[in-house]
Amino acid sequence: MQENDKVDSLKDVIQAPFKDLEYINNIILTKGAEIGWSLVSALLTLFIGFWIAGRLKRIIERRMIARNVDLSIRTFLIPIINIILKLIVVVFVVTRLGLNASGFIAALGGAGLAIGLALQGSLSNFAAGILIIIFKPFKVGDYIVSQGNEGTVESISLLNTVIHTAKGQVITLPNANLFNNPIVNYSIKEYRRLDVNIGISYGDDFDKAKKVLEEVLIDNEYVDQDQSKTVEILEFAASSVNLAVRCYVKNSDYWTAYWQIYRQVKYALDENNISIPYPHTEMIIKTNNESPNLPFEPRD
Incomplete structure (x- = not known):
């Protein structure tokens, strides 16, 4: 068992x-x-x-x-x-x-x-992006200048804003830096002032030069004739009288008008024999037929 x-x-x-x-x-x-x-x-x-x-x-x-x-x-x-x-x-x-x-x-x-504490800068960029969307200091397609960077806004993302420069460069700017610093927006207004600074000789007739430059602004197709146009003396420089030529053009036509007006100003001044001086130095020599007595010459 x-x-x-x-x-x-x-x-x-x-x-x-x-x-x-x-x-x-x-x-x-x-x-x-x-x-x-x-x-x-x-x-x-x-x-x-x-x-x-x-x-x-x-x-x-x-x-x-x-x-x-x-x-x-x-x-x-x-x-x-x-x-x-x-x-x-x-x-x-x-x-x-x-x-x-x-x-x-x-x-x-x-x-x-935990990630937010580790990436506080990114959170500030995110918050700035929301504020940019709400207050709209600029939008996609605007031409802006900020912190020495200028160009057309291509996109506004969660953390960064991308702008495209006239030189073909793409610049990525943090939203916080953009929102917390001055921004120049050239696209908010329909028209933009175009400034042309040109110098004429001291010997040239200012009234004649003014009339010639005013005719350039009147004949230009891009200049808005309903807004003020200015041709006045800006300053007396070392070798020239500098004139301020001011007019208003549409934002979309700014650079086309800029190049065209500068070219037309040069042609108009040349045709009217008004010189555009450049920095130079004049030497004046005075002659005297009577030679002065020199200290080492014997006297009678």
């Missing part, structure tokens, strides 16, 4: 690991199928959700264009809307996996706070 008990106990010892493996196998087969289906459904949800988010973003962008929403606002808001829509999809996927969505959101908020 004792021998049978020993045999049974030996069988139990040998079969115990196999029973444990069978139990683990059953768990893997049952729970693994559930986990695998959850992962597959979560990936499908993520893929479909991102596709829907992209479609919604494009629909919102088209609606903005149809309602003539300013390009600056569109380029600033569309990336934010895209990020928000994708975050909503990620939260839904986390919920689909059976995880605690509130905990995920809290962790996401904590991570955002």
